[in-house]
Amino acid sequence: MVAVFNKDVLSWYLITLKLREAVDAANVQKSPPPQPQWQPRNLPLITNGASPPLQRHGETEPDRSAFARSRAQSPAHSPKPQDPEWVITIRGKLAQARAEEAACPWSRLSVYRVPKCLRDGDERAYTPQVVSIGPLHRGRRRLREMDRHKWRALHHVLKRTRHDVTAYLDAVRPLEDRVRACYEGGAAALGGTDLAECLVLDGTFVLELFRGAADGGKGFVDALGYSRHDPVFAMRGAMHAVRNDMILLENQLPLFVLDLLLGLQLGTPEQTTGAVAALAVRFFDPLMPTDAPLLRKDRSKLVESSVQAAAQAFDPLSDPMLHCLDVFRRSLLRAGLQPTPPPPARLWPKKWSSGLRRVADKRRQQFVHCVSELREAGIRCRRRNTDRFWDIRFDNGVLRIPRILIHDGTKSLFLNLIAFEQCHVTDTAAPGPGGNNITSYAIFMDNLINSADDVKYLHDRGIIEHWLGSDAEVADLFNRLCNEVVFDINDSYLSGLSDQVNRYYDYKWSTWVASLKHNYFSNPWAIVSVVAGIFLLLLTMAQTFFSAYSYYRPMQ
Template sequence: MVAVFNKELLSWYLITLKLKETVEAGIQNSQSPTATRTIEYPSEQPEDHLLKQQQQPSDSLRIVINGDKNSNNFEEAEAKSPEPDWVITIREKLEQARQEDVAGAWGKLSIYRVPKCLREGDDKAYIPQTVSLGPYHHGRKRLRDMERHKWRALHHILKRTRQDIKLYLDSIKEVEEKAAACYEGQIGLSSDEFVEMMVLDGCFILELFRGVAEGFKQLGYSRNDPVFAMRGSMYSIQRDMIMLENQLPLFVLDRLFGLQSGQPNQRGMVAKLAIRFFDPLMPTDEPLSETDLNRLESSLGRVATFDPFSDQGSLHCLEVFRRSLLQAGPKPEPRIWIKRWSHARRVADKRRQQLIHCVTELSNSGIKFKKRKTDRFWDVKFENGILKIPRLLIHDGTKSLFLNLIAFEQCHLDCSNDITSYVIFMDNLINSPADVAYLHYHGIIEHWLGSDAEVADLFNRLCEEVVFDFNDSYLSRLSEEVNRYYDHRWNTWRASLKHNYFNNPWSIISFIAAVVLLLLTFAQSFYGIYGYYRPR
């Protein structure tokens, strides 16, 4: 009995080993779709045969692995498995596009990313170097030093007004969606982070505006403050704050200023403060008179109900500054979408943007240049062969200023191209350092750059890859008048005569003597012939 029991244990042990080997082999060959295996008992001894027959009714150790059956199971598993990651990503992008299209986010867009085609000229002109405002450059490593000064500004405001920070956060939270719609693409910040950034950056801007207008000492800042004082760093801050990608919606600034002043419904005051703050960036050395400044401020604050997305309201500080440059400037006909992108619009390359000839050619044709006394640098006039151009001041920030203004005019649909027209007009006039020197001699251009060649290179690079409609320029009619005068041959001959024979007193005397000699010779010949045919 004991021996039989030991044989039974031995049989079970052998069966277990064989089963283990078979299962492992089946897992390795599971890739074969038609694999069919049968696990059988090992070769049995006669003594074991009786034991197997006794256990056959409960044969649970017999295992069959059917490859075809497993294949069907795999197909069912694949059908129930989730979609690949790249398909899920595509579906998410389509959903995002649907939401943007339904929400009409493009209609409220006003703070744009500068197109890559415009960045190829000088990317540095569009990227802030000192302070970041808004989400586009938020968190940049080299701009983090200014963050602590932003918190100082917020602390001064709360201390001065004795208000709680929650009042500002709740107020901006109400317009969070509206503010986020002003920016292009994904912001990359959570809702709370976005509201915090709007409050912090907005209060920093307002503190600078009020400090320049009222005096930083009146706001509680030290005379030696590294930021909130009229020091050298203020100019670099102003230059960064005028960049297109470094803007905050004006209605956010109006709301924050209303909380500070206790007048939530007040509109237009921030625009007035912005004009005074950015006045040093004006591209002219003839500042606005007090009368002109008051008239401009009243025109900006005239609208009682302020809508940041209407044609009457300002969008951000760059747009306010642009309006202050143009003032009551040229008003071209309203443009619709079809007209803006019709075949008449083309890239303003050197072969197609020539509205007018350069200074050297125009002066050779008899056109004179004269400085026009006005603070509106764009207000060019042409009368009686004299081209009157206001004085233009060119400094280190002029390039960045013009590039950002041109980028805004290129991106914003409901915006004229007046600044672009003026820059292209000046680009046509200036082709060489000699043209810059001629305009400088007549008091039209004043620059702080190294040489006249740098000024010529600046204008020749400002409008690369710019889309421009020549027929929609406020200077197109003036250019036609100048070209007609240039094409008149008598004007060219007269200018050549004056240049060659009347450029100094001795040339004039020589010319008069030659004319007198010619007249005397003609008289002598006449009387000689007359006396021959009609003698006395």
């Protein structure tokens, strides 16, 4: 029988046979050898490709417990030959997490990225609009316009000090690892030369602004040599936007970098610690949320007192300041906050229930009732004459609140201060790093203000002064400041004061007196009608008395 084959078909058939033989041979090599059905006495069963050391002639049997300990101490995420590919991937991610944990000293963080839960809906309040300071927003397209002014500032510094730029670059290079440890992401992505350039360029720009802003901006022209027509360094309209950007949490430089650069400029690198903090207090003074009607010399004295307090109350050597936002926050709280002790329980018949822990729940962040409800209970609000907007007092039914100024930058300012307090948490309630003092004040005012009527009442009492469009916008501002904020009212400096207010509110006699005043003594005509009614009532009672008296004791 003769078979005729096509040449191409025969070739493909032979190739298929060869491939099948190769696959079968590979499967035979990969198949594990058969496991023995018996195990030698006094020898452990060896699995996973590991084998104990061999026992030589004259040596004792290997220590099984030591071998077991060595197996137990091996890293759980080390790859093993028998692991499948997906397990090896997981072990690689664990190793990466271990390296990240070792490379990130969390206690040294000071410049944070604002959490997404806080920035939803308020992205603009946390993002620089004109200038980037530091590595987190470096290179953004819309912020590059200000880079040429940074280079001009560095040129002025080098020309004025007759230094070479390498002196500043060589000074900041040893600080690169310390600087990277301060940032929550972002700085690690910059190479050594890029990070050094960023520190010198942005740090010099910040110092030029601080030094030139003295005396109403005359320092730019008189001391630093800028033209009085300069578009940035002449205290024109751009300075307001630059100042607002420089107070943002994500737009900061570590203060020790600014101290080093200032020391190099002045020729005293060992004697400038804390000097930048004093300059920052002067520069950010227009952002203070106070509006006291002071003369210029009084304002200068107030700034001087803030500078002295920043230098004395917060010693950089014992309690180092972190960055400009931290300096600004400390200057706001420069006198320290003394918690108000709660009143004794026996003073009031009904006790306010404040024993529960109230954290991270908007409905439970209730310090006090709103202004309208407090007025119904006989609690009045009066202005307290002090520039410390947080220093609230309560005495005998009168809530004394300092004056606060609300402008277009107040929302961003408070949001970044609150974000810093949320991120930089410590165990202390002092006005240094950590604490929740600004958050406590914001939540207290949020409780007081529920509507435009509450804002109007506080404005009429001289407590709130605002430059916004309406009272409703002010109420909306305070009601949105602390959304998604984690807070415990029992750890607040206002918890004792709130307890006093709430106990007074729950005292029924004060509510009755307040209702009487509101219903019958609210205006002059109501007072006249009440007096007339009381007079007629007395006359009626007298007539009734004499009528009854004459009946029982008739006149002889």
